[in-house]
Amino acid sequence: MFQVAETKDGSRTLINTALNQSFHSMHGALQESEHVFIKQGFHYFLSRFAPSRLRIFEMGYGTGLNAMLTYLSAKSSCIEVTYTAVEAFPVGLDTARVLNYSTIPGLSPELVEKFHLFDSNGVALPDKDFKIRMYNTLFDQVTVAPETIDVVYYDAFSPGAQPELWTSEALKKCFDMLNKPGVWVTYSSKGDVRRALTSVGFLVEKIPGPAGKREMLRALKL
Numbered sequence: 001m002f003q004v005a006e007t008k009d010g011s012r013t014l015i016n017t018a019l020n021q022s023f024h025s026m027h028g029a030l031q032e033s034e035h036v037f038i039k040q041g042f043h044y045f046l047s048r049f050a051p052s053r054l055r056i057f058e059m060g061y062g063t064g065l066n067a068m069l070t071y072l073s074a075k076s077s078c079i080e081v082t083y084t085a086v087e088a089f090p091v092g093l094d095t096a097r098v099l100n101y102s103t104i105p106g107l108s109p110e111l112v113e114k115f116h117l118f119d120s121n122g123v124a125l126p127d128k129d130f131k132i133r134m135y136n137t138l139f140d141q142v143t144v145a146p147e148t149i150d151v152v153y154y155d156a157f158s159p160g161a162q163p164e165l166w167t168s169e170a171l172k173k174c175f176d177m178l179n180k181p182g183v184w185v186t187y188s189s190k191g192d193v194r195r196a197l198t199s200v201g202f203l204v205e206k207i208p209g210p211a212g213k214r215e216m217l218r219a220l221k222l
């Protein structure tokens with residue numbers, strides 16, 4: 001079901017062969033994650049709202065790249081992060097090992113493995129200061145308490161491939177889990193997604209996207 005592919009910045013990604021969808025932009029997996037989720041989500045929230053800790057929810061954990069980059073940024077920003085994620089089809093340790101994320105400065109093969117080692121409660125502890133709570137199920141099966149999340153990384157496959165994950169019903173679920181202020185980010189800039197976000201109460205902005213993509217969406221709950 002997964003095929004490994006090299007992207008333009010040298011970082012690897014996976015292709016879901018059943019859906020014919022890559023997990024990241026072929027213009028660069030690393031640069032896309034860093035731009036969309038870390039710069040425009042994580043650092044945006046920190047610089048705008050100066051929180052004392054950050055609670056992140058990721059839709060579609062996949063390779064764990066967003067979690068690893070968040071861990072590195074949390075360390076360098078000295079901020080405590082709680083990371084919750086949902087993934088219906090975990091990639092598994094063997095697949096994770098063939099990705100080259102351990103070459104990212106600050107990571108190592110041992111550390112990368114820890115992002116894919118979950119105990120029976122769905123908890124991974126790559127570092128004593130970085131805990132991940134994983135729900136190994138479909139997004140619509142997850143219950144997240146209202147107003148307990150600061151930033152949502154919305155990293156589903158594209159609206160064309162998975163329309164059910166981009167409906168106003170799915171996006172309302174994100175709106176409800178977010179605290180005020182809350183930030184939701186995705187790589188997509190589709191008009192239908194923007195309108196669905198607005199319809200559930202978000203203030204939506206189109207902002208510059210990562211290399212190879214003119215725009216992306218950031219939605220605010222204020």
Ligand SMILES: C[S@@+](CC[C@H](N)C(=O)[O-])C[C@H]1O[C@@H](n2cnc3c(N)ncnc32)[C@H](O)[C@@H]1O
Pocket residue numbers: 022023024033059060061062063064065066086087088089090137138139140155156157158162165
């Ligand atoms: C675009 S990839 C995400 C990539 C991931 N964030 C990463 O950095 O590797 C989409 C991910 O969502 C997962 N997924 C697809 N449908 C899902 C659903 N209904 N519920 C939960 N996860 C889902 C896929 O298995 C895949 O790992």
